[in-house]
Amino acid sequence: MTRVVLPYHLRHLAKVDGELTVEASTLEQVLDALETQHPALRGTLRDATTGKRRPFVRFYACQEDLSHQPPDAPLPDAVLRGDEPFLVVGAMAGG
Amino acid sequence: MAGVRVLVGTRKGAFVLTSDEGRRDWTVEEPHFAGWEVYHLKGSPADPDRIWASQSGGWFGQLVQRSDDGGRTWDAVGNDFTYAPLDGREGAGTHQDYDGTPKPWAFTRVWHIEPSLTDRETAYAGVEDAALFKTTDGGQTWNELAGLRGHGSGPSWQPGAGGLCLHTLLLHPTDEQRIFAAISAAGAFRTDDGGATWLPINKGLLSGEIPQQEAEVGHCVHNLAMHPDRPDTLYMQKHWDVMRSDDAGASWHEVSGDLPTDFGFPIEVHAHEPETVYVVPITSDYVHVVPDGKLRVYRSRTGGGEWEPLTKGLPQEHCYVNVLRDAMAVDRLDECGVYFGTTGGQVYCSPDGGDTWQAIVRDLPSVLSVEVQTL
Numbered sequence: 001m002t003r004v005v006l007p008y009h010l011r012h013l014a015k016v017d018g019e020l021t022v023e024a025s026t027l028e029q030v031l032d033a034l035e036t037q038h039p040a041l042r043g044t045l046r047d048a049t050t051g052k053r054r055p056f057v058r059f060y061a062c063q064e065d066l067s068h069q070p071p072d073a074p075l076p077d078a079v080l081r082g083d084e085p086f087l088v089v090g091a092m093a094g095g
Numbered sequence: 096m097a098g099v100r101v102l103v104g105t106r107k108g109a110f111v112l113t114s115d116e117g118r119r120d121w122t123v124e125e126p127h128f129a130g131w132e133v134y135h136l137k138g139s140p141a142d143p144d145r146i147w148a149s150q151s152g153g154w155f156g157q158l159v160q161r162s163d164d165g166g167r168t169w170d171a172v173g174n175d176f177t178y179a180p181l182d183g184r185e186g187a188g189t190h191q192d193y194d195g196t197p198k199p200w201a202f203t204r205v206w207h208i209e210p211s212l213t214d215r216e217t218a219y220a221g222v223e224d225a226a227l228f229k230t231t232d233g234g235q236t237w238n239e240l241a242g243l244r245g246h247g248s249g250p251s252w253q254p255g256a257g258g259l260c261l262h263t264l265l266l267h268p269t270d271e272q273r274i275f276a277a278i279s280a281a282g283a284f285r286t287d288d289g290g291a292t293w294l295p296i297n298k299g300l301l302s303g304e305i306p307q308q309e310a311e312v313g314h315c316v317h318n319l320a321m322h323p324d325r326p327d328t329l330y331m332q333k334h335w336d337v338m339r340s341d342d343a344g345a346s347w348h349e350v351s352g353d354l355p356t357d358f359g360f361p362i363e364v365h366a367h368e369p370e371t372v373y374v375v376p377i378t379s380d381y382v383h384v385v386p387d388g389k390l391r392v393y394r395s396r397t398g399g400g401e402w403e404p405l406t407k408g409l410p411q412e413h414c415y416v417n418v419l420r421d422a423m424a425v426d427r428l429d430e431c432g433v434y435f436g437t438t439g440g441q442v443y444c445s446p447d448g449g450d451t452w453q454a455i456v457r458d459l460p461s462v463l464s465v466e467v468q469t470l
């Protein structure tokens with residue numbers, strides 16, 4: 001199981017506390033699983049029409065920025081083992 | 096006992112304010128969707144416990160929330176606003192950008208949600224880039240009424256300063272096929288067939304500052320208002336001037352009369368007096384604050400032309416706020432209440448048709464919209 005940590009606004013939106021777990025081995029599978037388990041998240045991580053990641057959403061794991069990885073790129077082994085979480089981050093933006 | 100529920104959308108969340116029919120003592124609930132922009136909330140006339148909210152933000156985009164218990168709890172519903180292909184073409188087409196070049200239509204946010212007058216599952220959403228969507232399944236799915244954007248003039252529409260937004264929707268009280276819409280900066284439109292086809296209704300919207308005064312589109316309409324007893328009479332706060340139509344928008348004439356400025360955003364009609372109209376004059380399109388540091392609502396009891404300032408209970412010095420287009424509303428109690436919110440975070444109520452005012456709350460985030468449910 002892949003552990004997922006959502007930012008505050010999305011935890012509130014999905015009505016969850018703490019980490020989530022999803023069955024996923026790629027970035028795209030994480031997003032698909034999140035949207036399936038929590039339909040309220042649809043359109044918040046990636047644009048509903050284009051499917052593109054929202055500009056101020058980032059995906060981190062194992063101290064690496066995975067945001068620009070291909071959708072089918074495998075998640076790091078530590079994430080797949082459950083040792084490290086997959087982090088959805090609202091990027092720092094503003095002044 | 097009768098009462099009112101005031102729905103306030105702000106830059107940082109939604110607020111529900113409630114009172115009994117006296118409208119002197121208020122309960123202000125904790126914010127919903129704290130930290131999000133809430134452009135608009137509105138209750139269903141068919142089921143007052145059903146309330147719709149447009150929630151958006153720079154990080155996570157647009158959401159639509161729905162409450163079925165009068166605003167206590169909320170659930171996100173569908174937020175896929177995909178534009179329809181136009182005229183059998185593959186793409187959604189283009190409109191004009193600020194620089195005059197073609198720009199593909201792209202969804203940004205929902206500015207206004209207008210629930211059906213008769214069906215709790217049906218609502219309309221006016222969005223940016225300007226388009227009209229409709230749901231008939233309680234918000235799970237939204238389908239574009241593409242005849243509006245597909246009007247022949249669509250490719251020439253340009254955004255106003257706030258974007259190319261469909262911000263105002265009026266539903267005819269008895270004819271479900273007739274809807275009025277206003278778009279900045281394209282103008283006003285009317286459908287008589289439920290949204291399949293649309294007619295620009297901008298004749299007479301003369302503005303000395305635009306090159307083609309009698310152009311079919313290209314007018315900066317800020318807000319429309321209608322009294323349900325006289326659905327052919329429309330009032331308009333235009334970028335410049337207050338206008339009136341008595342033929343369902345076929346023609347307009349100016350009723351700014353003795354207002355202190357020609358600029359403003361909201362316009363409303365008294366609940367029981369179709370010729371009583373309210374506006375909030377603002378200092379010019381460059382300054383965007385009330386004139387002379389005084390917050391004054393202006394009331395006309397003659398359907399425009401002659402206006403009186405309403406000041407009792409409103410700050411008359413050192414006030415420099417704005418009142419946005421969707422931030423004024425009236426209730427339907429026997430003595431009509433009038434409400435508005437400011438960019439300074441104050442929400443004011445007049446329980447006596449504008450004669451006297453009190454602040455319900457003073458320190459909310461900047462107010463984007465105010466709607467009232469009479470319970």
